[in-house]
Amino acid sequence: MNVILLSGGSGKRLWPLSNDVRSKQFIKLFKNNDEYESMVQRVYRQITTVDADAKITIATSKSQASAIKNQLGEKASICVEPCRRDTFPAIALAAAYLHDELGVAENEAVVVCPVDPYVDNTYYEAVKNLQELAEQGGANLTLMGIEPTYPSEKYGYIIPESGENVSKVKEFKEKPDVETAKKYLAQSALWNAGIFAFKLGYLLDKAHRMIDFEDYRDLFNKYDTLTKISFDYAVVEKESSIQVLRYSGDWKDVGTWNMMAEVMADKTKGKAVLDETCENTNVVNELNIPILCMGCKDMIVAASGDGILIADKERSGYMKPYVEKIETEAMYAEKSWGSYTVIDVQPGSMTVKISMRAGEHMTYHMHNYREEVWTVVSGKGKAVVDGMEQVLRTGDVITIAAGCKHTVEAITALGMIEVQLGDEISVADKIKFPMV
DSSP, rough: OEEEEEEEEOOTTTTTTOOOOOOOGGOEEEETTEEEEHHHHHHHHHHHHOOOOOOEEEEEEEEHHOOOOOHTSSSSSSEEEESSOOOOHHHHHOOOOHEEEEEEEEEEEEEEEEEEEEOOHHHHHHHHHHHHHHHHTTSSSEEEEOSSOOOOSSSSSEESSSSSEEEEEEEEEOOOHHHHHHHHTTOEEEEEEEEEEEHHHHHHHHHHSSOOOOOOHHHTTGGGHHHHHHHHHHHGGGSSSSSEEEEOEEEEEOHHHHHHHHHHHSEEEOOOOOOOOBOOOEEEESSOOOOOOSSOSSEEEETTTTTTEEEEETTTGHHHHHHHTTOOOOOOEEEEEEEEEEEEETTTTTEEEEEOTTTOOOEEESSSSSSEEEEEEEEEEEEOOOOEEEETTOOOEEEOOOOOOOOOOOSEEEEEEEEEEEOOOOEEEEEEEEOO
C-alpha cells in the first residue's frame, strides 16, 4: 500500500502545547504499551499493523520535518514542501517524489489521507480497501467518506448516488448549517474527511496539465511560484469519474481540547493533583512544577513553556482568536537529533536546555552574531569547533565564539545547557556547512 500522509497545520488549536513548530500531531497524549505516543506515531503504527509492507511518505513543511524525523526516525520517507501552497501543490509534489525518487510506477494506486484522525485499525483496513478499489480502475478518483453520527456544521459533505457501500458520487456540499445537514443525512450523505485514492499516473497527468514542470526536482525548485489551491477545488470537484467508499467505524477529529480530552490516555499527564470534588477535568502539564485543581468541573488545564490555558471544555474550541493575540516565540521544539526547551530569555541572552539522543548530531553550522556557552549536564559527546574535535563529559564547559563553525555529536544520550549571548539572537542567524 502506497500512502501519502498530509501533515500540516500551524498548531494553534491545542495551545499552549502546540505552536508554529509543534502541531497537534506531535503531542504525546496517547499510549501504546504504557508508553506515550503522538498522533503521527500512532497513525504510522496503525498503518504498518494493517499492512506491514506499506510504503508511507509524509508530505509536510520544513518546520515539521525535524519533529517527524525525531518521532519516526528513518522509518518513513518525508517529502518536504519548500513553502506552504495548500493541498494540491503538496500532493502533486509528493506524487512526483514517489515517482521520481522512490520509483513508484504510474499504474500503482496511491492513497492520500490526513495524519491526525483518532481511529482504530478498521479505518486503515478500509484505507487498504480504498487502494484496492483505485487499482481496479472503476473510477479515476475514489474517496472514503465517513458515515455521520450527527448533523455536523464542521465538515463538508459527499452526496452519493446511493446508500451502498461503494457508490458513484452525485455531488459535494460545503459546510452547512444544522438543518441543511439533516437534509443531507436523509440522502445518505457522508462527511468529507479528505481521504482519496488514485493511480499515480492520473495525478501526475493532472499536475502536468496545471503546472509546467519536468520532474520532482524541477517542481521542488519552482514550488514557491505555484498558486495556492486545494486538492478538492483543483481535482475532486472537477472530476466526473468519481466514487466513494462508505466508512462506518469510529472516527474522531481531535482538533480541540474538548475532543482531545475524550481520547487522552490519562486524565492527567505531568505533575498534577485533582481533589475528589473535581469532575470531568483534564490536566496536561509540561512544566516542572505541580498543578493542583480543586472543585474544577468540565475543565481543561494545559501548561507549557509557551503559556497556561485554563478553560471550560466547551469554550476551549473557541480560543483561536485569543491565542492569535498572544505574541510569543515557541519555547519547545523537537529536532531530528532530539529536542530543546527555552528556559530563560533576557536582553542579550537566551538559555536553552538541549536533549540529544545517542548517536545523533547537529548540523555543522555557524552564527555570525552570537556566542554560545555549552555546559554538559549529563552523558558523553563530541564537539567539533572549526575542525577541531573535543570529547565532552558531564561538567565540561565549552565556549564557541561568533563566527566559529561547530557541531556536537551525542555518544550517549546527552544533556546540555546552552547560553546564547549577543545583541542579535535569532533562529535566522545560522549558516550550515558540510560536515568535516
